[in-house]
Amino acid sequence: MKTAITELLGIEYPVIQGGMAWVAESHLASAVSNAGGLGLIAAAAAPAEWVRDQIRQAKKMTDKPFGVNIMLMSPEADAVAKVVIEEGVQVVTTGAGSPEKYMADWKAAGVKVIPVVASTALAKRMERCGADAVVAEGTEAGGHIGEITTMALVPQVVDAVSIPVIAAGGIADGRGMAAAFMLGAKGVQVGTAFAASKESIIHENYKNSILKAKDIDTRVTGRSTGHPIRVLRNDMTRKYLELEQAGAPFEELESLTLGSLRRAVQEGDVKGGSLMAGQSAGLVKESLSCEELIRGMVTKAESLMNGAL
Ligand code: TUI
Numbered sequence: 592m593k594t595a596i597t598e599l600l601g602i603e604y605p606v607i608q609g610g611m612a613w614v615a616e617s618h619l620a621s622a623v624s625n626a627g628g629l630g631l632i633a634a635a636a637a638p639a640e641w642v643r644d645q646i647r648q649a650k651k652m653t654d655k656p657f658g659v660n661i662m663l664m665s666p667e668a669d670a671v672a673k674v675v676i677e678e679g680v681q682v683v684t685t686g687a688g689s690p691e692k693y694m695a696d697w698k699a700a701g702v703k704v705i706p707v708v709a710s711t712a713l714a715k716r717m718e719r720c721g722a723d724a725v726v727a728e729g730t731e732a733g734g735h736i737g738e739i740t741t742m743a744l745v746p747q748v749v750d751a752v753s754i755p756v757i758a759a760g761g762i763a764d765g766r767g768m769a770a771a772f773m774l775g776a777k778g779v780q781v782g783t784a785f786a787a788s789k790e791s792i793i794h795e796n797y798k799n800s801i802l803k804a805k806d807i808d809t810r811v812t813g814r815s816t817g818h819p820i821r822v823l824r825n826d827m828t829r830k831y832l833e834l835e836q837a838g839a840p841f842e843e844l845e846s847l848t849l850g851s852l853r854r855a856v857q858e859g860d861v862k863g864g865s866l867m868a869g870q871s872a873g874l875v876k877e878s879l880s881c882e883e884l885i886r887g888m889v890t891k892a893e894s895l896m897n898g899a900l
Contacts, residue, residue, distance in 0.1 A: 610660020765891020
């Protein structure tokens with residue numbers, strides 16, 4: 592399946608993995624890359640040396656291209672921005688901010704840069720400062736989100752820029768992939784379905800929560816604090832949303848979520864943890880290998896499009 596994204600990244604299928612904090616580490620990233628997509632290691636708020644180690648681990652497990660996702664609100668972002676250059680990482684995706692200040696150094700080092708955007712304004716700014724492509728991420732996605740739906744955002748970003756656009760948010764199968772192509776995207780970013788995949792290292796409890804989730808089971812915490820985060824509903828979100836509704840101070844809300852993603856991923860705390868997941872969780876019914884997932888998506892999308900690509 593050849594598109595501007597497979598050509599840009601030198602990969603077989605136009606499927607990139609979401610940069611999921613605590614979830615997207617070297618095993619998952621190398622599995623996605625070995626299956627013909629683009630795997631990503633999520634730097635999240637981790638120390639830069641952890642990211643370096645993960646890059647080296649991934650290189651041992653795959654000889655295909657993979658990338659690093661940099662969360663721009665992290666205090667380690669400057670250090671991680673250097674590590675990706677030092678380690679010869681081929682692709683960087685970014686989230687939760689604008690990567691403008693790193694762009695010149697990355698471009699000079701030959702790193703392909705694909706910022707995740709949630710608006711046409713940021714997409715245009717990213718194109719102007721040299722981005723190779725953008726991920727247009729709709730509000731259906733898990734984790735930190737924007738306001739606009741994938742269906743409305745993707746074609747508007749496609750019209751706003753001339754670089755290739757990757758659609759994200761709510762895509763977990765070949766139908767979503769075909770729909771994304773119809774909106775003008777040249778690739779898709781998939782998060783939740785990879786988090787639930789066989790190679791994903793997340794705790795079984797977290798995986799099972801994704802597999803059991805129904806369409807209406809996600810909630811958005813932190814709208815009032817300016818950091819909206821989509822997660823699966825549980826005791827934590829019930830408490831959080833009650834407090835948020837009652838106008839609780841920022842510190843009290845923060846105390847509920849501090850360390851909560853790590854507790855979900857590593858300890859399987861599905862009651863008090865932050866089970867970040869997108870609205871596509873209701874579509875994810877079994878834990879497939881990354882290869883089964885990608886092959887299945889691509890085969891279905893191709894048959895739906897009937898050779899239209
Ligand atoms: O970044 C994500 N998703 C994430 S990051 C994350 S880690 C985190 N944990 C706790 C609090 C905050 C973050 C979990 N999930 N997706 C990409 C994304 N970026 N979605 C939306 C945006 C975004 C939003 C505003 C990008 C830029 C932006 O404004 C930047 C500007 O300067 O205009």
